[in-house]
Amino acid sequence: MSSATLESSELNDMYSWLLLGNSLGSIILLALIAINVYSLARELKKREAGSKLTARMIFLFVLLSIAPATIVFYFSVQFLHQGIDSWFNVELDKAMEDALELSEVSLDQRMRLHLKQTRGLAREIKGKSQTLITLEMGDIRNKVGATEIALFSRQGHVIASNSIDPSDILPQLPEKDIWLQARQNRDYYALSHSKDGELLIQVIVPVYEEPPRYLQVLFPIPERISDLADSIDFAFVRYQEMKFLRDSLKTSFLLVLSLILLLSLLAAIWVAFISIRHIVAPVKELVKGTQAVASGDYKKQLPVMRQDDLGFLVESFNEMTQRIAMSNDEIMAAGTEVEHQRAYLESVLSNLTAGVISFGSSHKIRTANQAAYRILHVHVSHFVGQNLSEIIKEHAELAQLLNEIQGLLEQSDDIWEQRFAFLGPNGRQELLCRGTSLFSSLGLRVGAIVVFDDVTDLIQAQKNAAWGEVAKRLAHEIKNPLTPIQLAAERLQHKLADELTDKSAQMLQRSTQTIVQQVEAMKSMVDDFSEYARPSKKQVELINLNELVNEVLALYLFQAKIKIETQFNFENITVEVDPVSIRQVIHNIIKNAQEAMEGKGKIIIKLDKVILNNAIYAELGIYDNGCGLNTEQIDTLFEPYVTTKVKGTGLGLAIVKKIIEEHGGVIWVDTAYTNGAGFVIQLPTI
Ligand code: ADP
Secondary structure, eight states: OHHHHHOHHHHHHHHHHHHHHHHHHHHHHHHHHHHHHHHHHHHHHTTOTTHHHHHHHHHHHHHHHHHHHHHHHHHHHHHHHHHHHHHTOHHHHHHHHHHHHHHHHHHHHHHHHHHHHHHHHHHHHTTOOHHHHHHHHHHHHHHHTOSEEEEEOTTSOEEEEEESSTTOOSOOOOOHHHHHHHHTTOOEEEEEEOTTSOEEEEEEEEEOSSSOEEEEEEEEOOHHHHHHHHHHHHHHHHHHHHHHHHHHHHHHHHHHHHHHHHHHHHHHHHHHHHHHHHHHHHHHHHHHHHHHHHTTOTTOOOOOOOSSHHHHHHHHHHHHHHHHHHHHHHHHHHHHHHHHHHHHHHHHHHHOSSEEEEEOGGGBEEEEOHHHHHHHTOOGGGTTTOBHHHHHHHOGGGHHHHHHHHHHHHHOSSOEEEEEEEEETTEEEEEEEEEEEEEOTTSOEEEEEEEEEEOHHHHHHHHHHHHHHHHHHHIIIIIHHHHHHHHHHHHHHHHHTTTSOHHHHHHHHHHHHHHHHHHHHHHHHHHHHHHHHSOOOOOOEEEEHHHHHHHHHHTTTTOTTEEEEEEESOSOOEEEEOHHHHHHHHHHHHHHHHHHTTTOEEEEEEEEEEEETTEEEEEEEEEEOSSOOOHHHHHHTTSTTOOOSSSOOSOHHHHHHHHHHHTTOEEEEOTTOOSSOEEEEEEEBO
16 A cells, blocks of 8 residues: 555556455455354344354454454544645645746756857857858857757758767757747747757757848756756656545545455454354353253263363263263162152052051151051041141041040150040941151151051950850850749649649749749840850842842831831842841841831831942941930940840840841941931942
8 A cells, every 4th residue: 555655556456456355355254244143143043052142252252343443443544634634735735836946947047048148159150151150060069068059941951060979960850839939030948858868958049140040059957957857847746646646545545444444344253253153162062961951861971072171161061961860870779769668668558457647747647558548437638748636627526536646646755555436437446556756867756657457346256255155154054044943933833733722822823924934034035145146057148138128128018107218229239148137137227216216207228339349239228217326325336235225135236236247248327317316237249
């Protein structure tokens, strides 16, 4: 550019190349940047890992490169303007013009001097003959120190001439227009160039005679003056040229500068894209890796492509994921182990016939097994996560039991054992409970565990066995002496009847009769009791329970004051039972109902099927609207010799329960029924 300012043509050439080069470069860079911006925008839209970081870094990079470049550009433009302007200031203008004028004036003076000399020569040669002049020509030339001297006729023919160079025979002819001017008898002087290109002062003056002749003298200009004049001329022309080009020069510089700025900015942005992508690439990989780890892919490994700090980071990441994967595997293995243990424990617990409930701190139930739900008749969802007082609120029948258990849990840290009874939906249940507090390894109380078993059947069996023993003893100790007592009484009466007076004989007969009657009564009572205590001799057969019930009910239909209503949900329920025993069961219950209703009222008989433990059971419900039963009665109802009647034996329901249990069924008082007494019997079906 600096050399271009010296030579405007060079500037033009260079300028075009610069413009072309810059424009091409800018277009290529713009295209590259556009591609990069487009792909970055797509990444941003897709929320690809690292895209935001790339965008932010590029923005900062561009900002950082634009700011200094703009400042430099601004000052360069200012400097350029001022620099170019300073070339053309007023003093320089004036100096240039003065120098030019000085050179012109000095040359002019010299020319005037030579004009004067030439006029003198013209006067000298005036009137002289051609021959004389030819002879004197050399001297004349030498006298004035001219390079060449020549005399021309009016027609322009050379009359005489002399040159400093003897070989130069032909003088320099004046130009046509100069000649015309000379012929009008006007003096002519001007700068001229010799044939060798040397600068000369050419003077032509007329020699006033008839016909006029014209004298041309060529004076040399001293080399120094000539050089100076040339240099001033040249400088002036250059100066004018530059002055003329000043604005376009400024514009060109500005344009070139702007293009260079644009080019360097675009180059910086493109380089920014490439280098930032290069820097962000491992960060991107890391982000992807982290996302993979977050979504559970702990085995994620990233390629290590560099050995710098970021490469080290990637290596550390790989090491970390390896460790996470390892510990995850270990955790999984431990988890599976725990799960196996838990499943094993659960299967052990669920196969236990005993109920097991574990408590956390503050007596909140943590786990309970199936048996616990079965024994307490409370649904699973009501147990876990609740504490005892919450369960009590919903299950009033368990209130006493649970309160006592809670009290024991709170009081004792040792193992305790206690028997509880409660009235479940299937009648009275007896539980044998054992409980203990649980302690952590640090000795802190972390909860408790309670194990309980339904011992109702066991206790019943024990009671039955005891009653059986009593029955046997009764039969043996009481029934055996009864027959001799009866026989002895009859013999007494037989023997003494004739010997006594009528009055005494009558009294004896009455007494004997009373003894015999009471002995009979005692015998039948002992028989009833042995019947209850004796192991049964069942003769089972398949029967339709609906029909059997109807047959028994037919016997009661004649009683007008007692209404019997049947609600059979199924037409044909087949059971395998001893029909005689089951008839007795129904009789006993209906008889009790009649007595409770004191001869008038309504009995409802329901027959249905229920599914219990994957088996179908026939369910027979017998409800009356008599006096009903109170809680204490329900507790002992099915035990022998429990009666409220004057002539009752208290064996009716005990026998019923025995028969039902012998058939694999259950009987209980429906405590939900409050309109009288309600009994529910469940028997297995075929
Ligand atoms: P018994 O009828 O000889 O008294 P049970 O064993 O049949 O002996 O009955 C025992 C007791 O149960 C009866 O005395 C009675 O108080 C009570 N009971 C039985 N069934 C009913 C009923 N349907 N309504 C009211 N109380 C009943």
